Amino acid sequence: MKRVKQQQTVKSTIKKARSNESDKEKHPLQVYCRVRPLQNENESSCVNIEPPNSLLLTVTDANRAALQRQTRFVFKHVFDETTTQEQVFKETSLPLVQNLISGRNGLLFTYGVSNSGKSFTMDGTPENHGIMPRSISVLFNSIKPHQAPKYLFKPDRLIGFDVQSEPDALLERQRELMSSMKNPKSAKKRDACGDMMRGGPASTEKLSVNEENVYSVFITYIEIYNNCVYDLLEDCQSDDCTRVRALQPKIIREDGTKNMYVHGVDEVEVSTPEEAVEIFYRGQKRRRLAHTALNTESSRSHSVFTIRLVQAPLDLAGGEMALNDKKLLSISQLSLVDLAGSERTSRSKTAGVRLREAGNINNSLMTLRSCFELLRENQQNGTSKMIPYRESRLTHLFKNYFDGEGDVRMIICVNPRAEDCDELNHVLKFAEMSQEVKVNRIRPAKEVQCPSTVKRKPPVNKPDELVPPASSSSNLNASFLMSCRFQQPFPVPDFTNPANNGFITETLQVLLARKEKAKELQSHIKSYASTFRAGLEGVFGELSSAQDESKRLAESNREKDQTIGELQRKIHQMDSEKLNLKMRCTSTEHYLRTRENELADKEQQLSKEQEAREREKMRLKDQISQKTEKLTKELQRQKSQMEMEMWQRDRRLRKVKKILDNGPMSAPASRFTPSTATGNSESDVEPLRLRNRVLASQFRTPSKYTESNDDNVVSYSASKVGRGRENTATIPRTYRRSRSAGPGDVWLDHRPPNVPPDTVFQPVMKKSHPVTKLTDIKRVNKSSKYCLTVLDKDSDGDIETCLYKGDVLPTPSGGAQGTFNDVEILRQKSPTDSPQRKRSSARNATPFDDVENRCALSVECHAKKSRR
Numbered sequence: 001m002k003r004v005k006q007q008q009t010v011k012s013t014i015k016k017a018r019s020n021e022s023d024k025e026k027h028p029l030q031v032y033c034r035v036r037p038l039q040n041e042n043e044s045s046c047v048n049i050e051p052p053n054s055l056l057l058t059v060t061d062a063n064r065a066a067l068q069r070q071t072r073f074v075f076k077h078v079f080d081e082t083t084t085q086e087q088v089f090k091e092t093s094l095p096l097v098q099n100l101i102s103g104r105n106g107l108l109f110t111y112g113v114s115n116s117g118k119s120f121t122m123d124g125t126p127e128n129h130g131i132m133p134r135s136i137s138v139l140f141n142s143i144k145p146h147q148a149p150k151y152l153f154k155p156d157r158l159i160g161f162d163v164q165s166e167p168d169a170l171l172e173r174q175r176e177l178m179s180s181m182k183n184p185k186s187a188k189k190r191d192a193c194g195d196m197m198r199g200g201p202a203s204t205e206k207l208s209v210n211e212e213n214v215y216s217v218f219i220t221y222i223e224i225y226n227n228c229v230y231d232l233l234e235d236c237q238s239d240d241c242t243r244v245r246a247l248q249p250k251i252i253r254e255d256g257t258k259n260m261y262v263h264g265v266d267e268v269e270v271s272t273p274e275e276a277v278e279i280f281y282r283g284q285k286r287r288r289l290a291h292t293a294l295n296t297e298s299s300r301s302h303s304v305f306t307i308r309l310v311q312a313p314l315d316l317a318g319g320e321m322a323l324n325d326k327k328l329l330s331i332s333q334l335s336l337v338d339l340a341g342s343e344r345t346s347r348s349k350t351a352g353v354r355l356r357e358a359g360n361i362n363n364s365l366m367t368l369r370s371c372f373e374l375l376r377e378n379q380q381n382g383t384s385k386m387i388p389y390r391e392s393r394l395t396h397l398f399k400n401y402f403d404g405e406g407d408v409r410m411i412i413c414v415n416p417r418a419e420d421c422d423e424l425n426h427v428l429k430f431a432e433m434s435q436e437v438k439v440n441r442i443r444p445a446k447e448v449q450c451p452s453t454v455k456r457k458p459p460v461n462k463p464d465e466l467v468p469p470a471s472s473s474s475n476l477n478a479s480f481l482m483s484c485r486f487q488q489p490f491p492v493p494d495f496t497n498p499a500n501n502g503f504i505t506e507t508l509q510v511l512l513a514r515k516e517k518a519k520e521l522q523s524h525i526k527s528y529a530s531t532f533r534a535g536l537e538g539v540f541g542e543l544s545s546a547q548d549e550s551k552r553l554a555e556s557n558r559e560k561d562q563t564i565g566e567l568q569r570k571i572h573q574m575d576s577e578k579l580n581l582k583m584r585c586t587s588t589e590h591y592l593r594t595r596e597n598e599l600a601d602k603e604q605q606l607s608k609e610q611e612a613r614e615r616e617k618m619r620l621k622d623q624i625s626q627k628t629e630k631l632t633k634e635l636q637r638q639k640s641q642m643e644m645e646m647w648q649r650d651r652r653l654r655k656v657k658k659i660l661d662n663g664p665m666s667a668p669a670s671r672f673t674p675s676t677a678t679g680n681s682e683s684d685v686e687p688l689r690l691r692n693r694v695l696a697s698q699f700r701t702p703s704k705y706t707e708s709n710d711d712n713v714v715s716y717s718a719s720k721v722g723r724g725r726e727n728t729a730t731i732p733r734t735y736r737r738s739r740s741a742g743p744g745d746v747w748l749d750h751r752p753p754n755v756p757p758d759t760v761f762q763p764v765m766k767k768s769h770p771v772t773k774l775t776d777i778k779r780v781n782k783s784s785k786y787c788l789t790v791l792d793k794d795s796d797g798d799i800e801t802c803l804y805k806g807d808v809l810p811t812p813s814g815g816a817q818g819t820f821n822d823v824e825i826l827r828q829k830s831p832t833d834s835p836q837r838k839r840s841s842a843r844n845a846t847p848f849d850d851v852e853n854r855c856a857l858s859v860e861c862h863a864k865k866s867r868r
């Protein structure tokens with residue numbers, strides 16, 4: 001069918017959003033205040049409303065209840081507790097919807113403490129709609145007769161739209177229809193979601209629109225949770241209202257014209273308000289709400305519901321379609337933001353995840369505050385401080401608005417409870433300060449001329465009775481309709497004047513004219529019919545050739561399908577080979593890894609063994625050195641013993657020699673004369689200075705020297721001395737006493753029976769217990785010192801009295817143990833021995849070893865001995 005084209009330049013009211021410095025006038029951000037009713041009648045209110053725009057806040061000092069101060073806050077308008085949702089909508093949001101239709105952007109957000117009624121104001125309830133459903137309703141009421149067919153405009157996944165051709169749009173509509181027919185459940189669910197509008201249409205308000213344009217409405221719904229942006233409509237089928245899936249965070253981007261947008265969000269085209277509200281509730285179900293101490297359903301995220309209106313000039317020449325030119329599109333948006341409530345965690349009693357959420361909410365609100373403060377400072381002082389929009393996703397997303405690209409309004413929601421007054425004070429201060437921030441004045445919508453190349457017909461007031469509905473495909477064109485409309489009317493007869501014959505003539509003329517017109521119309525119809533027939537034949541011709549073409553294409557498709565099938569088989573084969581190889585690779589890798597692990601284990605074992613060997617080597621070395629030391633000592637001991645024996649032998653030989661030299665009578669076997677016995681200690685009584693030794697080898701006590709100076713000796717029969725040896729030697733008559741025993745110690749005096757009580761050499765022990773008379777083992781434990789007296793005769797016949805002294809130590813088993821640490825020896829020279837006998841060698845070495853041997857014994861006393 002041949003399209004009638006009429007070249008005409010038309011003016012369309014399409015908004016150009018590009019900023020123009022010349023008309024940049026600024027006006028303050030508009031702040032409204034809404035006070036919600038008290039939840040409980042017993043609660044006291046901290047606010048007084050002074051209509052129409054003032055609010056008086058009474059803040060009570062937390063510490064001193066009597067101390068109160070009042071602050072007045074003035075806003076654009078203050079809504080009291082009785083204000084209806086409709087009143088709030090009309091005052092705050094209706095102008096923004098009008099702006100949207102006129103092609104201007106708008107931003108409206110609700111701000112306040114948790115449980116102050118932000119969500120109620122923005123969304124409302126199914127029975128009492130809030131701003132969002134009302135805005136949608138008014139928008140559709142206004143554009144309904146001028147809605148573009150669905151899928152005519154398609155989001156380009158950035159921030160713009162493409163215009164689709166009518167067949168493409170039709171195809172998508174058919175696809176949608178088919179899918180809804182295939183899945184009748186989804187239709188049911190949609191109905192259920194649609195029930196959310198059960199309170200009836202949100203609003204009956206209707207705004208003026210440009211009738212020369214066609215309109216399409218698109219919706220996005222996102223939330224900013226923990227400073228991440230999530231698409232609440234993401235991958236959610238229209239038939240699935242309830243499916244909840246882990247949402248992926250989205251990123252905020254800037255397009256070439258510095259407009260911010262969320263990349264990759266699903267933008268859904270809606271053709272009825274019910275559909276829009278259904279989509280809203282679908283997203284709402286995914287929104288993060290939680291129970292807190294302040295609100296049973298507290299929003300834990302900021303939600304942004306954006307309505308985008310796309311309008312394009314109608315192609316009047318082409319009929320109902322829009323001009324297929326992307327450049328002629330006008331896109332405007334209205335963002336409705338329900339901010340999460342600021343909350344003091346001490347009051348909301350949050351913890352864990354909720355606490356983190358609260359932290360993020362408060363942070364983003366703080367960033368919003370600081371952005372506003374800096375904006376105001378820059379505007380008032382002419383400074384150009386950087387605004388920290390990027391610190392929070394919330395401010396980053398709305399940067400354009402705050403920089404002046406659109407109308408910004410804020411509704412402060414107030415819960416008048418007295419407990420909230422402190423936080424409320426902060427909120428109201430912020431709101432009052434925000435009013436000083438200036439955003440760009442909304443510019444009047446700019447009229448943009450369609451390019452002269454675009455052929456449009458002038459707008460026609462189509463008579464309702466003749467114009468077919470926009471959706472039907474009529475083949476009567478506009479000129480035909482016009483010709484019908486402007487038929488000449490029949491004259492009205494003047495019955496008051498019978499002489500007037502003009503009526504008949506006029507009627508005749510009208511009839512003739514109508515006959516002419518009828519002929520003309522018939523010829524028109526004939527020509528249209530013939531044109532239509534020709535067109536139809538052409539269409540049939542095209543159809544048959546299209547059918548041939550389609551057969552040919554089907555044939556080639558089949559061939560291609562076969563090729564594709566073969567290729568797919570090959571791909572499948574290769575895939576399986578690849579899989580096999582992968583498996584082999586994996587098993588080889590596994591084998592290698594096992595071997596490597598084994599190797600590492602063995603290396604570790606080897607190094608451990610080597611270490612153990614080294615340790616063993618060291619231990620053996622130590623043993624060798626210890627043994628060497630021991631042997632050296634032993635050798636030394638044996639050497640000195642041998643020397644001693646040699647000396648004794650030597651002495652005996654000398655004695656024998658002397659006896660031989662002097663004759664047997666020269667050695668009287670009588671008694672020691674006192675003079676002999678009292679020889680200056682060098683010859684007769686030889687006190688020995690002995691080195692103390694620690695015999696138990698645990699410790700070494702300081703050396704102690706003992707010397708006996710008593711010269712008086714008494715004679716004593718050697719037969720009394722142990723071992724029963726006969727000896728004619730006498731011992732000194734006078735008693736000698738050792739002074740070496742400490743007067744304070746308790747001694748165990750061990751004097752075997754062969755030691756006479758009046759022996760020559762004995763210590764003074766003031767406190768002592770004789771061992772031979774021990775009746776009570778406790779006495780042993782009470783003693784601290786032990787002394788063993790031994791009287792003996794050496795091979796030369798000299799009489800030797802030894803005092804072996806030691807400490808009495810308690811043993812772990814409850815007994816006592818003696819440890820020798822001192823020896824005193826008195827050696828009395830035999831009267832048969834030559835007084836000239838040299839003692840030097842004996843004094844030098846032997847006695848020490850002898851003492852050591854004698855002392856190398858210990859006496860143990862056991863408490864349990866008596867039981868046996």
Ligand SMILES: Nc1ncnc2c1ncn2[C@@H]1O[C@H](COP(=O)(O)OP(=O)(O)OP(=O)(O)O)[C@@H](O)[C@H]1O
Binds near residue numbers: 037120
């Ligand atoms: N003006 C009002 N009239 C009647 N009820 C209200 C009003 N404002 C709020 N409410 C009720 O108070 C409750 C809490 O409101 P809402 O959830 O909107 O608070 P909020 O400020 O959004 O809280 P949050 O920040 O924690 O999400 C809801 O049950 C709501 O119906």
